[in-house]
Amino acid sequence: xxxxxxxxxxxxxxxxxxxxxxxxxxxxxxxxxxxxxxxxxxxxxxxxxxxxxxxxxxxxxxxxxxxxxxxxxxxxxxxxxxxxxxxxxxxxxxxxxxxxxxxxxxxxxxxxxxxxxxxxxxxxxxxxxxxxxxxxxxxxxxxxxxxxxxxxxxxxxxxxxxxxxxxxxxxxxxxxxxxxxxxxxxxxxxxxxxxxxxxxxxxxxxxxxxxxxxxxxxxxxxxxxxxxxxxxxxxxxxxxxxxxxxxxxxxxxxxxxxxxxxxxxxxxxxxxxxxxxxxxxxxxxxxxxxxxxxxxxxxxxxxxxxxxxxxxxxxxxxxxxxxxxxxxxxxxxxxxxxxxxxxxxxxxxxxxxxxxxxxx
Amino acid sequence: xxxxxxxxxxxxxxxxxxxxxxxxxxxxxxxxxxxxxxxxxxxxxxxxxxxxxxxxxxxxxxxxxxxxxxxxxxxxxxxxxxxxxxxxxxxxxxxxxxxxxxxxxxxxxxxxxxxxxxxxxxxxxxxxxxxxxxxxxxxxxxxxxxxxxxxxxxxxxxxxxxxxxxxxxxxxxxxxxxxxxxxxxxxxxxxxxxxxxxxxxxxxxxxxxxxxxxxxxxxxxxxxxxxxxxxxxxxxxxxxxxxxxxxxxxxxxxxxxxxxxxxxxxxxxxxxxxxxxxxxxxxxxxxxxxxxxxxxxxxxxxxxxxxxxxxxxxxxxxxxxxxxxxxxxxxxxxxxxxxxxxxxxxxxxxxx
Amino acid sequence: xxxxxxxxxxxxxxxxxxxxxxxxxxxxxxxxxxxxxxxxxxxxxxxxxxxxxxxxxxxxxxxxxxxxxxxxxxxxxxxxxxxxxxxxxxxxxxxxxxxxxxxxxxxxxxxxxxxxxxxxxxxxxxxxxxxxxxxxxxxxx
Numbered sequence: 001x002x003x004x005x006x007x008x009x010x011x012x013x014x015x016x017x018x019x020x021x022x023x024x025x026x027x028x029x030x031x032x033x034x035x036x037x038x039x040x041x042x043x044x045x046x047x048x049x050x051x052x053x054x055x056x057x058x059x060x061x062x063x064x065x066x067x068x069x070x071x072x073x074x075x076x077x078x079x080x081x082x083x084x085x086x087x088x089x090x091x092x093x094x095x096x097x098x099x100x101x102x103x104x105x106x107x108x109x110x111x112x113x114x115x116x117x118x119x120x121x122x123x124x125x126x127x128x129x130x131x132x133x134x135x136x137x138x139x140x141x142x143x144x145x146x147x148x149x150x151x152x153x154x155x156x157x158x159x160x161x162x163x164x165x166x167x168x169x170x171x172x173x174x175x176x177x178x179x180x181x182x183x184x185x186x187x188x189x190x191x192x193x194x195x196x197x198x199x200x201x202x203x204x205x206x207x208x209x210x211x212x213x214x215x216x217x218x219x220x221x222x223x224x225x226x227x228x229x230x231x232x233x234x235x236x237x238x239x240x241x242x243x244x245x246x247x248x249x250x251x252x253x254x255x256x257x258x259x260x261x262x263x264x265x266x267x268x269x270x271x272x273x274x275x276x277x278x279x280x281x282x283x284x285x286x287x288x289x290x291x292x293x294x295x296x297x298x299x300x301x302x303x304x305x306x307x308x309x310x311x312x313x314x315x316x317x318x319x320x321x322x323x324x325x326x327x328x329x330x331x332x333x334x335x336x337x338x339x340x341x342x343x344x345x346x347x348x349x350x351x352x353x354x355x356x357x358x359x360x
Numbered sequence: 361x362x363x364x365x366x367x368x369x370x371x372x373x374x375x376x377x378x379x380x381x382x383x384x385x386x387x388x389x390x391x392x393x394x395x396x397x398x399x400x401x402x403x404x405x406x407x408x409x410x411x412x413x414x415x416x417x418x419x420x421x422x423x424x425x426x427x428x429x430x431x432x433x434x435x436x437x438x439x440x441x442x443x444x445x446x447x448x449x450x451x452x453x454x455x456x457x458x459x460x461x462x463x464x465x466x467x468x469x470x471x472x473x474x475x476x477x478x479x480x481x482x483x484x485x486x487x488x489x490x491x492x493x494x495x496x497x498x499x500x501x502x503x504x505x506x507x508x509x510x511x512x513x514x515x516x517x518x519x520x521x522x523x524x525x526x527x528x529x530x531x532x533x534x535x536x537x538x539x540x541x542x543x544x545x546x547x548x549x550x551x552x553x554x555x556x557x558x559x560x561x562x563x564x565x566x567x568x569x570x571x572x573x574x575x576x577x578x579x580x581x582x583x584x585x586x587x588x589x590x591x592x593x594x595x596x597x598x599x600x601x602x603x604x605x606x607x608x609x610x611x612x613x614x615x616x617x618x619x620x621x622x623x624x625x626x627x628x629x630x631x632x633x634x635x636x637x638x639x640x641x642x643x644x645x646x647x648x649x650x651x652x653x654x655x656x657x658x659x660x661x662x663x664x665x666x667x668x669x670x671x672x673x674x675x676x677x678x679x680x681x682x683x684x685x686x687x688x689x690x691x692x693x694x695x696x697x698x699x700x701x702x703x704x705x706x707x708x709x710x711x712x
Numbered sequence: 713x714x715x716x717x718x719x720x721x722x723x724x725x726x727x728x729x730x731x732x733x734x735x736x737x738x739x740x741x742x743x744x745x746x747x748x749x750x751x752x753x754x755x756x757x758x759x760x761x762x763x764x765x766x767x768x769x770x771x772x773x774x775x776x777x778x779x780x781x782x783x784x785x786x787x788x789x790x791x792x793x794x795x796x797x798x799x800x801x802x803x804x805x806x807x808x809x810x811x812x813x814x815x816x817x818x819x820x821x822x823x824x825x826x827x828x829x830x831x832x833x834x835x836x837x838x839x840x841x842x843x844x845x846x847x848x849x850x851x852x853x
């Protein structure tokens with residue numbers, strides 16, 4: 001497909017492009033990762049001078065951006081156009097939320113990029129100069145960095161779906177970047193921007209191979225740690241029932257989770273009866289039920305962003321477990337979350353003749 | 361730890377004398393890398409328990425909330441927890457989340473707890489440090505906790521030099537300790553003095569890190585608004601927090617307008633409002649346990665911020681959380697003549 | 713050309729006495745500055761600390777709160793509870809160094825039209841002298 005080749009590194013290219021878009025009034029505001037005084041966070045930028053602080057490719061995901069876009073467009077769609085720069089998993093998460101009526105894609109131009117992964121949140125609060133250097137070197141060679149999240153190492157969908165423009169800078173020598181034009185909206189945006197027109201094919205065979213190997217290794221290790229009732233109990237032994245994993249997950253959009261509500265509250269007499277039957281019972285209860293329930297509700301749309309493991313206060317590998325479960329479930333229904341707007345969520349639709357081996 | 365065994369023997373003898381039917385006490389989880397509360401009446405399980413654990417067990421005072429929110433327990437149950445968690449239980453009782461009937465509260469001279477992360481990385485080494493009485497690597501808030509014996513309990517267990525001393529603090533406590541020989545409890549002077557001095561120094565030094573808009577915003581600059589601190593707080597019991605509710609569902613026009621006023625709007629939005637708002641909702645009941653600082657994924661000193669504010673605000677209103685179940689929360693009561701400094705008097709009549 | 717600083721003030725008033733004061737003022741043809749934005753609540757006791765904080769963080773330079781005199785509250789004790797909440801907010805702002813003088817709490821009865829108008833004017837002039845609210849421009853909130 002058609003692409004623009006620009007003789008600058010990706011970050012400078014994008015800053016120029018954003019200024020160009022705002023100058024020509026093609027968009028009202030820009031949504032991207034920005035450097036603030038002491039940290040990094042997503043920002044809705046309306047003033048051109050703040051664009052110089054934009055760092056869209058910094059390896060940091062403070063929160064799934066798809067969830068934040070859903071916040072913005074929940075009550076009503078945007079009335080004026082904006083450009084949002086997201087990672088592939090964040091974009092897929094946003095589309096899954098749109099399918100559930102939690103947002104709208106109207107008036108949003110999506111820009112994404114071939115994603116090299118992000119660091120775990122802990123890294124950023126501890127210091128990371130060495131790791132950042134290694135990360136940049138690996139990008140230029142087109143290889144995986146060893147300090148990124150486990151779900152990033154195992155990522156199957158690092159090439160974005162449904163973006164209007166895609167940026168590629170992995171494997172380039174760090175001095176050039178490619179702006180791939182995915183559709184007509186992208187073409188309209190790019191009109192007037194300087195660059196050499198070329199043909200570009202999204203091959204990336206080596207990157208796919210490396211990630212497949214990592215994926216198989218992580219699945220193997222997680223199954224060793226967690227398969228079977230005893231191991232499952234051990235894995236979640238230290239869960240403190242804070243429910244942080246559900247609140248940070250882009251797919252968990254319920255304002256009041258069923259497992260927080262009064263339908264899961266236990267009478268004191270039930271607790272005392274269980275003590276008589278089993279001799280002792282853990283308080284608060286329903287720890288495993290919560291995780292199994294969330295697996296059932298979420299795994300069909302899980303985008304494997306990895307926020308849940310990062311947020312867990314007691315370091316339970318939640319995202320690796322969801323990676324194993326979601327891969328199998330999504331293959332069962334032949335469904336990839338976020339690939340296609342018109343594809344219905346598997347639990348909302350059915351075929352008359354399917355899974356006959358279950359119903360008999 | 362020898363003290364743990366002495367306390368377990370005491371609890372078992374209470375059960376033998378039929379004064380108490382069941383206990384809620386910390387036990388190690390099967391995978392061996394954390395502790396949790398277990399309600400049990402079996403001798404074998406209680407013998408494996410650790411009333412003075414090296415980490416804060418999962419849930420803290422909220423474990424008691426999930427037990428008795430809908431009613432009271434029918435059998436006499438003994439609860440043994442860290443002093444800050446018992447204070448949180450009393451605060452939850454004032455907010456009608458816990459029923460104290462048939463409950464017997466026990467607490468002890470607390471040596472502090474280790475941060476969860478340190479324990480999970482290396483359980484064996486941390487247990488050893490705990491046995492040795494290490495006071496340098498415990499939670500920051502534990503290092504400045506000097507009010508651990510001012511808590512409303514039925515029986516207080518003093519700990520000095522590997523011995524335990526039992527003191528009844530209420531009528532219920534006196535009744536169950538009737539057949540025990542009691543010695544006079546020694547004052548935990550040394551450890552209290554050290555922590556008191558550390559606390560004064562902390563309050564002095566922390567002021568410049570928080571005063572003024574620049575300092576305050578730079579403290580919260582890394583915050584990602586995950587709400588973990590609110591979720592693990594023993595006193596924040598709301599099923600649906602105000603800051604997660606529909607009150608914060610705003611239209612896209614609102615966000616764009618705010619972005620225009622400030623040139624750019626940071627997302628997730630309303631981070632400072634969440635922290636100051638949560639502070640104004642629960643600062644009177646803050647027991648300075650430090651669960652929030654443990655749970656924060658970005659290592660923000662949130663426990664120290666809340667402790668700093670709690671010290672000053674609780675002193676201003678002369679309120680100490682967990683001291684007395686009959687004392688009412690400051691925002692629930694009022695006096696007719698008070699707080700005159702808040703009212704702005706009408707002294708200038710302007711000419712037209 | 714530098715425009716003069718126009719402070720943005722939010723005036724929370726209770727339905728029974730506060731807005732009563734404004735109606736009396738209008739009957740006598742008094743007027744108060746245009747930059748004072750009135751916001752009616754049913755009772756100052758229903759004001760949450762979060763409303764005051766949100767106003768200060770999202771663009772107000774000052775917050776005024778007016779309710780019935782002690783003993784005159786239509787709901788018996790709403791204004792007493794409001795006094796405690798305002799005391800909490802002012803104390804918090806003082807400890808954090810965020811200018812507690814930007815929050816005023818004054819009683820205004822139904823018939824006190826002049827008092828109502830004088831309060832709004834006096835506060836607006838006071839905030840003009842004090843200057844812009846440093847927190848409202850920050851985007852990291």
